[in-house]
Amino acid sequence: MLKLFYSTGTCALASHIALQESGADYQIVRVDFRSEEQRKPDYLAINPKGRVPALVTDRGILTETPAILAFVAQSFPQARLAPLDDPFAFARAQAFNSYLCSTVHVAHAHRMRGYRWADDAAAIAAMQKKVPQSVGECYALIEREMLAGPWVMGESYTICDPYLFTLAQWMEGDSLDPARFPKVLDHRRRMAERPGVKKALADERG
């Protein structure tokens, strides 16, 4: 059985939703970030990066949200979570997820994890100050260029959708007004109505 290591309020939610919607047999295991469990030897043996998500499979352990999402889509093709037979369309979906991972999530991370990139307290404060602007520019680009609607890739729901939904949960925390991004906000509302999303959110809380 697949086993997903997650922590509440993190990007692991994207993989969790995809697993839930894939029909996979899986369980979730909470990693307690408040007690810094992710930095302790037991968890570092699972993911030496000390991050979530990590997906334990019978072949070994996978990390990195874009890789896990594509793995879920390819492993459960009947769930139709990605355009698996069309390398160009698949690459478009992967490009969207790569942008979320390497640009949007990274911009957001400068609010709470500035210590990754500077030691100086004033520098960390300066990073926090810029988050509304840098994350806001990302969502402006997504709104203008990347979200085809009703789903990210257009008419077909894909692995891009739970990932965008997951990161878009953080807008208010990053001092962004979601009303500036009506398509993203509409997408977030539509996602929140999906049974698989409700179930994943409830299971993470429970």
Next chain:
Amino acid sequence: MLKLFYSTGTCALASHIALQESGADYQIVRVDFRSEEQRKPDYLAINPKGRVPALVTDRGILTETPAILAFVAQSFPQARLAPLDDPFAFARAQAFNSYLCSTVHVAHAHRMRGYRWADDAAAIAAMQKKVPQSVGECYALIEREMLAGPWVMGESYTICDPYLFTLAQWMEGDSLDPARFPKVLDHRRRMAERPGVKKALADERG
């Protein structure tokens, strides 16, 4: 014909090498970063993010290195650049590339592109100061946990190899001594001997 927009010394080299080794019919187009061509309307019409690489195909434009690399591997399967018939092995390769994109490249970018995440000059200087440590931690993890050898994924050469080679070119610029990472250094040397790598590097200079 595929057309790759690149700039010298950037991560676009990874896609360039993959194209060269795939047997694809392609051409390269240089974007002049010194004159900030990547921020001008002509280029923003190709890639609104103002970055390289961008790959123009007859179906549309692709961005983001991990997505382009997987696209090249899937589009030219006879080149055997990824384990295309094994979702788990493919996900392992993708996880490696996602780590390069979202963690290693991002850590490196704090040396030259700190303005993305802070406006304050002292903060930008504090970011630069930490680059040897943060990038060094990434390579220590790659050396210890991720580079199976002789290639990243083991016996088979994959799309992980040109990407690691490309980023590992930046070590000295980030004030890292490559001798600290003998497996990465050995990989870099072995990559530099491949005809496709030599051709890509020469074409970018030429």
